[in-house]
Amino acid sequence: MSLVVVGSVAYDGIQTPYGKADRLLGGSATYISLAASFFTPVKIVAVVGDDFDAADVCLFEKHSIDLTGLERAPGKTFYWAGVYSADLNDRTTLTTDLNVFADFKPKLPEAYRSALYLFLGNIQPTLQAQVRRQMTRAKLVGGDTMNLWIRETPKELAETLREWDVLLINDSEARMLSGEFHLYRAARKILEMGPKTLIIKRGEYGAILFRREGYFITPGFLLEDVYDPTGAGDSFAGGFMGYLAGFEADPNDHAALRRAVIYGSVMGSFCCEQFGVQRLASLTREEIDARYREFQNFTHF
């Protein structure tokens, strides 16, 4: 089943202890769409400037991503640059040029509106709500947010969240959103805000799925080399939602949600193995399934 993905498409300048690259295809919608495309047809909603590269369009097309909703606006594409710490656990933003993204008002093409699966990448909560309202038959809606919106627009975020089935955030965002330090308590509060499923991403340590009836914890994949963690969280979201859409999962199918967390972890781990989207671009479904089986092997007892 088709998955509609809304978010940013950007160019990134990235510096890690392993190298430096200046104009890599990036943005939340990019990583989510590419990761999801291994599981299900994807329809992207985003905006780029007139500097957007034909080779990048080509990469999306190679992954059969529907670009009807990729708006081209006069001006430059969103640009972000950052530098990572030696252990890759922290990053400092050097530049954020919103450019055409500053006036992004996501409009869904007619053909997108009847899709059953929707993932709202991290954009302003009011925009996320507008997209949600344009969908007429949505069966499973997932979304992401960030510290900026939790702090600056808590009311709008709360209203938006109420309409979601799944919220995917990281541990520090979960603590901030709930005002609780312990994740178990944080989760209980967040599940009262609307989403029936909460996924808390913990970076290299894995992820936790919380639902009222129980929880699921997976450790992270143990990578030998992490070259660039940019986009790992979005790749997780793409693997997670892509699997659910491809499987035509019911939003309350707990077993499918657990498998989706593993596919999310698999995609997040691959993402870190090379700079930008390079690893996702070269990946095969066979490699994905082999790593899924590796998760089964190393967690089984």
Next chain:
Amino acid sequence: MSLVVVGSVAYDGIQTPYGKADRLLGGSATYISLAASFFTPVKIVAVVGDDFDAADVCLFEKHSIDLTGLERAPGKTFYWAGVYSADLNDRTTLTTDLNVFADFKPKLPEAYRSALYLFLGNIQPTLQAQVRRQMTRAKLVGGDTMNLWIRETPKELAETLREWDVLLINDSEARMLSGEFHLYRAARKILEMGPKTLIIKRGEYGAILFRREGYFITPGFLLEDVYDPTGAGDSFAGGFMGYLAGFEADPNDHAALRRAVIYGSVMGSFCCEQFGVQRLASLTREEIDARYREFQNFTHF
């Protein structure tokens, strides 16, 4: 099968954001022995001073721990005091009074020497080696160490390690011992030093078991409240070794080693729920097995 446990028995002064206590029974051998006692008969080797409390002797006896090897020396029992940070992830040592522990030369009672299972708690590597040599039929030897010995006595540590089947250390110690930041590489180097099994403890994030033929990762148990993490790593060691001794496991039984990691995690998680050894003292085997099943439930997919 009996498990011989060597290490420290101490009094601890502990301050966490949840409270303060001044003279709690502590020390590595204490936590290891109490945790292991739920699975197998334990024989302790340690030294205490003439201030050692009858109530604490009584606690060991209640857990059927053989105290023949608990030496009483003139002077005071080892005393340690420390204060934890707000998130409990760091601690600062306020006092270390070695007292009678300074001259500890572990001597194994005759009846201990033919035991098949031995765990060497964190003491000076040369002393660990001396204990190892006194055992005549040891089938499975595990041990712990710390940053102090890795830095100060690397040669002695390397010699000692060569005789062990299992090394249990935390992630920062594994990095220090191997000189490798990535755990996968660190593990590969450490497995070349002697032990065929390496367990890396990651605090709240769980633990990893490494062997040449494969690895196993478990997430940590998600505690709602952590009151005092003192002794959690030693309780892990006790649950791990206690299970293996009780099951009469072969040192290369990978499946048993995985289950032992879960029992270790279970015991480490219980330890944090109250101050000092309080939770271990009130625990039942039924509670332990219930939490083991909870691990099965929340990791299964």
